[in-house]
Amino acid sequence: MAYSNKVIDHFQNPRNVGTLDKASKSVGTGLVGAPECGDVMRLQIEVDDATGVIRDAKFKTFGCGSAIASSSLATEWLKGKSVDDALKIDNMDIVEELALPPVKIHCSVLAEDAIKAAITDYKKKNGVEVADEATVA
Amino acid sequence: MGVRKIYLDNNATTPCDPRVVETMVPYFFEHHGNAASRNHPFGWEAEEAVDYAREQIAKLINADEKEIIFTSGATESDNLAIKGVYEMYSRKGNHIITVKTEHKAVLDTCNKLEKHGAEITYLDVQADGLINLAELETAIKPNTIMVAVMWANNETGVIQPMKEIGQICEKHGVLFFSDATQAVGKIKTHPRDVGVHLMAFSAHKMYGPKGVGALYVSRKNPRVKVTAQLDGGGHERGMRSGTLNVPGIVGFGKAAEIAMQEMDQDAARLSALRDKLEQAFLHEMEEVYVNGNVAHRMPHVANISFKHVEGEGLMMTFNQEIALSSGSACTSASLEPSYVLVALGLGDDLAHSSLRFSLGRFTKEEDVNYAIEAIKKGVNHMRDISPIWEMYKEGVDLTKIEWAAH
Ligand SMILES: Cc1ncc(COP(=O)(O)O)c(C=O)c1O
Ligand code: FES
Numbered sequence: 001m002a003y004s005n006k007v008i009d010h011f012q013n014p015r016n017v018g019t020l021d022k023a024s025k026s027v028g029t030g031l032v033g034a035p036e037c038g039d040v041m042r043l044q045i046e047v048d049d050a051t052g053v054i055r056d057a058k059f060k061t062f063g064c065g066s067a068i069a070s071s072s073l074a075t076e077w078l079k080g081k082s083v084d085d086a087l088k089i090d091n092m093d094i095v096e097e098l099a100l101p102p103v104k105i106h107c108s109v110l111a112e113d114a115i116k117a118a119i120t121d122y123k124k125k126n127g128v129e130v131a132d133e134a135t136v137a
Numbered sequence: 138m139g140v141r142k143i144y145l146d147n148n149a150t151t152p153c154d155p156r157v158v159e160t161m162v163p164y165f166f167e168h169h170g171n172a173a174s175r176n177h178p179f180g181w182e183a184e185e186a187v188d189y190a191r192e193q194i195a196k197l198i199n200a201d202e203k204e205i206i207f208t209s210g211a212t213e214s215d216n217l218a219i220k221g222v223y224e225m226y227s228r229k230g231n232h233i234i235t236v237k238t239e240h241k242a243v244l245d246t247c248n249k250l251e252k253h254g255a256e257i258t259y260l261d262v263q264a265d266g267l268i269n270l271a272e273l274e275t276a277i278k279p280n281t282i283m284v285a286v287m288w289a290n291n292e293t294g295v296i297q298p299m300k301e302i303g304q305i306c307e308k309h310g311v312l313f314f315s316d317a318t319q320a321v322g323k324i325k326t327h328p329r330d331v332g333v334h335l336m337a338f339s340a341h342k343m344y345g346p347k348g349v350g351a352l353y354v355s356r357k358n359p360r361v362k363v364t365a366q367l368d369g370g371g372h373e374r375g376m377r378s379g380t381l382n383v384p385g386i387v388g389f390g391k392a393a394e395i396a397m398q399e400m401d402q403d404a405a406r407l408s409a410l411r412d413k414l415e416q417a418f419l420h421e422m423e424e425v426y427v428n429g430n431v432a433h434r435m436p437h438v439a440n441i442s443f444k445h446v447e448g449e450g451l452m453m454t455f456n457q458e459i460a461l462s463s464g465s466a467c468t469s470a471s472l473e474p475s476y477v478l479v480a481l482g483l484g485d486d487l488a489h490s491s492l493r494f495s496l497g498r499f500t501k502e503e504d505v506n507y508a509i510e511a512i513k514k515g516v517n518h519m520r521d522i523s524p525i526w527e528m529y530k531e532g533v534d535l536t537k538i539e540w541a542a543h
Contacts, residue, residue: 003453011453017522034540035486035525038447038466038474042524060524064449064467068522103470 003065004099010069015076018058020044028122030114039063039107041071043114045078045086047122054078054086059114066104070094070111078115083122089115143504145461147342147497148291148319148438153388154344154498160391161346164384172381173372183383190390194351197393198336199327203356206373207386210350211318214337215242217352217377218314221363222283222335223250226312230280232256236268236297237480239287243316247285256280264482265430266295270305277309288317288326288336292464292477292493293429294438296320303332312361318342318350322396323435324404328353334361340385344498345392349385352377399498407496408436410505414494415439417509422516424529428478428491437496440464440478442487445526446519451492454515459508464491486535 003011022029026047033040039062046056057075061068073094078086091112095105144152164186172187174180191202208214223233235247237259247257258276260268268286277284284306289296299315306313314335320326321336322343328336339350354376355361369378418425424444443451448463462468464475466489474488483491492512496505520526525535 011450014522019527031524035445035489035535036484036540038472038485038489040523040525040540060522060527062445062450062523062525063447064465065453067447067467068450103472106472 006073006098007066007069007100010072010098011065014059014068014072016056016058016072016079017060019060020046020056020058025049025125026122028118028120028125030117030119030121032113032117033063033110035062039067039110041067041110041114043071043074043111043118045083045118045122047083049126052082052084054081054083063110064104064107066098066100067107067110069098070100070108071114073097074111074115083119086115087119141458141507143459143500143508145459145494145496145500145504145508147500148294148493148495149462150341150347151344151497152499153341153346154392154395156395157345157388157391161384161388164387168383170383172383173370183381186383186387187381190386190393193390193397194393197397198321198353199329200353201356203374204353206352206354206376207381207389208350208352208377209348209382210341211240211316211337211339212242212350214339214350214352215240215316216246217363217366218335218337218354219243219246219283219285220250220366221376222312222314222361223255224364225362226282230278230282232258232278232281233283233285234258234260234273234276234281235285236260236262236287238262238266238290238292238477239285240291240316240318243285243287262480265433266290266293266428266477266481267430267433268297268302270298270301273302274305274309277305277311281309281311283312283314285314285316288315288320289324289435290429290477291319292462292475293440293481294319294435294495295429296324296433296435298433299331299333306334307332312359319435322393323400323437325400328355334359335363340389340392343392343396346385346388349382349389351389403498404436407498407500410496410500410502411437411439411494414505414509415441418443418513422513426487428481428483428487437500439494441492441494442483442490443492443516443519444487444490445523445529446516447489447523448491451490451512451515451519454518455508455511459511461495462493464493465489 020027041061057078059071061071091108094108168182170179170183172183195202321338334355336353341347426442428440448465449467464478466474478488
């Protein structure tokens with residue numbers, strides 16, 4: 001199976017690879033997946049406490065090319081979004097943008113889970129109530 | 138200058154040797170006859186060519202020409218051997234012993250028979266991929282008709298103790314079938330020497346064409362028979378109907394002849410290259426593991442796990458230039474990691490991180506040198522973006538993390 005050009009681009013030039021200080025109150029960290037399943041994604045957001053806007057986003061991913069591209073794309077989309085808007089990112093948006101084939105849809109699900117987990121972590125740290133089902137990590 | 142293309146996936150299929158191609162060409166047009174046409178020169182020529190190929194192949198495995206049945210490949214040979222013996226010997230028993238690391242062509246055939254009343258024992262392997270001989274012997278029962286153990290494994294290259302298995306089968310009077318697809322033409326595979334009664338192999342794994350294979354069936358001491366699985370014109374002494382693939386068989390024969398002459402030198406050259414590749418990773422990188430027994434292994438194969446890196450992603454760093462395989466789930470339609478590596482007891486995480494290198498007759502030293510550098514670079518890059526590599530480097534015990542299973 002051949003990869004789409006967008007997957008290849010994100011894979012070859014991943015955006016926003018790295019690590020934010022997970023102890024910082026303005027950073028939310030989402031760690032999803034498991035090594036046994038062949039995919040682990042860590043996505044972090046740094047939120048401007050005053051405006052609620054995501055200032056920075058970083059990821060590291062253990063997984064296939066589509067998982068890496070999905071997380072790279074997610075960090076691009078997150079930057080500049082409000083936390084509430086970020087929650088609206090749907091895995092199917094990622095599937096569409098990257099033209100992922102059906103067998104790779106779960107890689108995009110993982111990215112959506114990672115976004116939600118990072119936001120949940122941020123909210124928890126800052127004393128905001130979170131609905132239980134969003135707690136993915 | 139085009140992109141460099143390095144093929145290190147010879148266990149999937151080998152290139153057809155140009156000398157083989159050359160011998161095949163006349164049999165498509167000039168000598169296009171049907172080997173079963175008894176009444177004109179076109180048929181005679183074809184039959185003669187097939188007979189000659191049969192001789193070349195028989196010589197390679199030190200068998201009699203009459204013991205070679207041509208098929209469409211190892212998958213068909215596996216099916217014919219297992220189903221054919223099961224049907225032919227049904228009065229003697231219904232129990233077959235095989236191994237969890239066999240090729241799907243063997244395992245799925247056994248699964249199918251299980252649904253039709255067969256009793257199948259799937260032996261475990263040890264951590265090095267070898268079967269436990271004592272376990273094999275205790276698994277044999279009065280209703281056991283056959284033991285099916287592959288000569289060499291396609292993923293790890295591990296070679297089973299054929300002679301010892303043959304002795305156990307002989308002692309208990311059961312048939313011994315071996316899928317030797319990965320071994321024939323690359324190492325010495327003489328079925329009679331080790332007590333193998335049926336042996337499957339395929340031309341496209343030994344520098345011959347795709348779509349042609351053979352089943353060796355012992356004709357004396359013991360005389361083994363299989364029930365045909367294809368009904369028709371009764372070709373191949375009634376065991377496999379269907380017009381023979383004459384050009385394919387001619388190529389298969391030539392491939393066998395070349396293998397016989399060049400096997401030893403190929404093996405010596407390739408094992409040196411394989412060792413160089415393996416040592417480069419083991420010595421210059423951390424957390425690299427070789428899978429399977431390294432003392433009982435095909436000379437051209439290495440199966441290596443690069444921990445904390447996922448195989449498909451890793452391959453994407455170099456797959457425009459280097460072709461190889463991974464045991465990672467992400468490369469398989471089922472999203473399960475390699476069942477062969479899992480049977481060796483590898484954690485799923487190591488199975489996901491594995492690459493299979495299989496060198497071949499046309500692999501050059503510079504290809505291996507290039508691959509070493511490209512793969513080291515790829516692994517380092519993937520580790521830089523791997524969260525679990527970061528945790529490992531920070532001393533986090535990954536087994537203590539509560540991962541969200543999904
Ligand atoms: C061990 C083994 N058995 C059987 C097969 C199937 O061979 P063929 O492609 O000739 O059907 C293969 C090749 O994939 C193999 O490696
Ligand atoms: S991470 Fe396994 S298929 Fe994408």
